[in-house]
Amino acid sequence: MDLKKPLWPLFEFVTQLYLISPHGGLEDLIQELPDDLKLLDIIYKQPSMLIRPIASVFDNLALIKKGRDITLPDIRDEDGKELPLFDAMISLTKQRVLEYELEAINSALCGPCSCVLCCTGPDLSARQEFFEIPLLDEEISLFSRFPIVDSMKSRAKTAYSEPELEIDGAPFYKRPSAIYHWATGYSLILVRGAACPHLNASGSCNIYSSRPVACRKPQIFPFVIERLSGRHQDAAERYLRRDALLAIWDCPYVKEFKAEIITYARLCNLTCIFKENKA
Template sequence: MAMLTEKQISSCRPGLKQLQQPILPLVRLVWMLYLSGPFQTLDELLRELNEPVETGGVRYQDPCRLLSGFLEAMRPFERLKNAQPPARIILEENLAPADQLAALDSWVSQNVLTQELEAINSALCGPCGCTLCCTGPTENMSHEFFEIPLLENEADLFDLARIDTKQSRSAAPDDEVPLKLNGKPFFACPSQLYNWSKGWSMILPKQSSCPNLEPTSGGCTIYPKRPDVCRRPQIFSYILEPEPCMDAEYEGRILPAFVIRRKILAIWDCPYVKQFQEEIGNYAQLCEMEPIFKENKS
């Protein structure tokens, strides 16, 4: 189903090109070379990758340059040759500990895809002229509000009133009995910042918009320093899922636990996800992940 105009599709070409050429197959090839070669670090290996490489039907003209931007994301691979204290617990879906190769592959894949998909989503979102992520529900949506969760200090990015009371700090936005302010449910009030039991978030009630949304251009006035959640894409890596109830102590530190899911999620509400469903499916296949399309806001 076509959602975008020909002009918008044409402006999406840089993002589409990245979707057609995911870096993960190249990362995995490099890992094989690292495992079988004499290299102690990935940097040593990259210095020798001077020729174009083809893997999984994708050709990489300048692998060294491409991979150098993902070196930190690939660093966990080096744990195989350079012993380090454990940093996380990685489990298979049946909650059995993953073997070391599967654990490192999923850890690195999650890092690499998170980084690559942030760039792809930015390239695809701009041409759509859509503000769905920055506005509250429309009149005909079943939702009463959308929530934008914020990290510590991110509340300062929004020029909005703050609700930080004993009641808010013991409540959650999806409580069955909603938090009330002056007798009204919180979502019947204008957009505000709330300090909930889980931390700060911005609540966008029906037909409201983020104060940082520029009304005529539809752009974000704080784009370079926008909150973390606004950088999270509509196509995102769901390879490792945090599983806090399995976190465990190791030598005085708490190691976070993750379960391997091996999926890429794409949010169906987003116009470029609808438009480029096939391309997203191919991208997931090249990355050996299962693509899942799901609705979020309708």
């Protein structure tokens, strides 16, 4: 995978082609793609091979083409208006394609450097008091050594609410690291000087193949749509369309590949945002 050759322009082209083609199934169209396909000055070699591993993102598109009903999460624009069904489907598809691609790119960057930036809380000199790792319900069991804080007060706030959640008269981040059930779902809060229990002495992850979703996109990740709720099972999925790409400036590779990341965002029609995770 290559930041200079993002997959989304290819998937967008195939989406448009599929909608106007006589093909009932996507596979027939994929088989007809040429060996080399040029889009936006990018030459995609063997485009069918690039599409097949993630062709399931087109499932809803195939249903729409066949005139069948589909159910999507609630996705709204920044004015709070619900997106039309087709626009919502494209935004959701784009998010999934970029997540797939950037997970591979992030892994390639993280693998050789043994960086622990995303696996530890802020150091004692940082302005931040804590580092948050969002968790899905099924990921909580990976961190059984941490207590779970789940109360009416925690569920009414997020980690960044003002005033902050207090426990026994002190801000939550002044307590030992724990898992919190917020209004938006569960998060592991690593306080100053704390580290993920799965981080080993060599700087590697002991559960790398089953690591949380948030850990699969540590430096560069898409915010085509931002999840506002629904990470825990008792809440409906709700999203806001952002059309952004977020890159964590703390990472030395983000600094090194700044130009490529900006190009990637431009080719995907996304606003590129550079942000520090630990200031």
